[in-house]
Amino acid sequence: MQRSDFGGRTTTVDVLVIGGGITGATVAYEAASRGLQVALVERADYGGATSAATGRLVHGGLRYLKQFDIGLVRESLAERRTLMSIAPNLVDPIGMVLPEPGLVERVGLTAYDLLSFDRNRIADRSKRIPRHRILSRDDLSRRGLTGLRSGALFHDAMMPNPERLTLAFLRSAGAYGAQLANDVAVETIIGGGGRVVGAQVRDGRSGRQGEIRARVTVNATGPWARDVLANSPVTDVLAPPAPPVRSEGIYLVTRQLSTTMVLTVSGHSHFSVAPWRGLSLIGPTETPYHGDVDDWRLTRSSIDDFLETVNTTSMLPVQLGPDDVLAAYGGLRPLTEQTSTDTYNASRASELVDHRADGLDGIVSATGGKYTTSRAFAESTVDTLAAIGGLQVRPSTSATAILVGCAASDADSGIVEQLYGGAAPAVHALADEDSRLARIVTHDGIPLAALAYSARFESPRSLSDLLLRRTGIGTVGLPADDDLAEMAAVAGAELGWDDTRIDAEIKASRAELSVPDH
Known part of the structure; x- marks a missing residue:
């Protein structure tokens, strides 16, 4: 995945996306795949911050039934099926038990089944989802749930490694010509006369300033959406009060x-x-x-x-x-901005704010996004961007096109196939070429070759990027000191780090991966 250099030059595109989380990634892919010129900048790393703070579920929104948000439930159920189709190695069904269900819960699960009537319109039989059923005490005991008297078993889907899904959308955007860069901060949004025309940015690697001019700018920065507006004189009037x-x-x-x-x-x-x-x-x-x-x-x-x-x-x-x-x-x-203090019952729906209604053209804020509905949200967002910028777009194909690098896998696939999909043979080839890289460094089988591959081809800024948002090595806990040192050495060899940089990366990763003690 090539990283663009925006420093020291002016770049002109149709759409500038600020933010490289799942919302920004899907918008960039949707826009690029429909024929628009796209630039995406992320001030830290792709898929970090809020996008990394996920329970890894791709769910149909059972809890939204309590709020009678039937539209969001239907959209979520449809997108659950779509993600299993376009990212088959990254999203799979998972069964879950609701303990001691009462009448209300049983009615809700029946409604959930009915609303997902089309859930199995999917070619891959391994992705098909059964209706819910009530488990007997013996069923529960066989599942190790000896403390339960009753339970309802239903299914949603899980993405064990959501960071790889974000990268898959970004790689797909890049395949359609999108210019992508992490470690690039927006210093100020630029414009005048009632219109935003892009942003001034600074590349964290080179330190150079640049300018990205766009017909439409998308503020896809999650909980930072308000701050991005407030920190630029052109847009500070748009910033709502801090929640x-x-x-x-x-x-x-x-x-x-x-x-x-x-x-x-x-x-x-x-x-x-x-x-x-x-x-x-x-x-x-x-x-x-x-x-x-x-x-x-x-x-x-x-x-x-x-x-x-x-x-x-x-x-x-x-x-x-x-x-x-x-x-x-x-x-x-990244909830939509609200004045209520009841966060649990706040809407989980995505929201696109077209700031023309506030008197400023050329900019929108995409808020409240989540993994399950991110692709559908991006599709409707690009329709709006085309209207705002007077842009011609092709019909959307993102609901059916398999994401770049994704490939079908089966229950016997190893974790490298699950993580890297179509690139898994390249990872294995690195291990075959260098026995050091064949060494397994996690309990579930990730080799050092995965870290070397990601360092070489997936634009990390740091060792922490590699451990947390490329390979998943660090998401299961802090590696032992000797393993961490070897991982830093492998990354350093690929990225040209000297001994001082390697020592600094080890220290920073140890601090980020350790469970806090205060």
């Missing part, structure tokens, strides 16, 4: 506690315990956060509070302590 509260969601990784995903639902929260890469992924929380977006950090107190909630409300057969947490991560949800 009084935001929603923090964190996740914990522990040893495997169950081979079946189990939900815990209460009036104002829900979390799951999901089998993931031979471990358990527990989350999310739904915690009010007061403060600036840039000041948010995962803290020990947040982890301890969540452990207490899990121990007191879940039906797990064990009690968890701090030493059980192998890894932890989180972030702030």
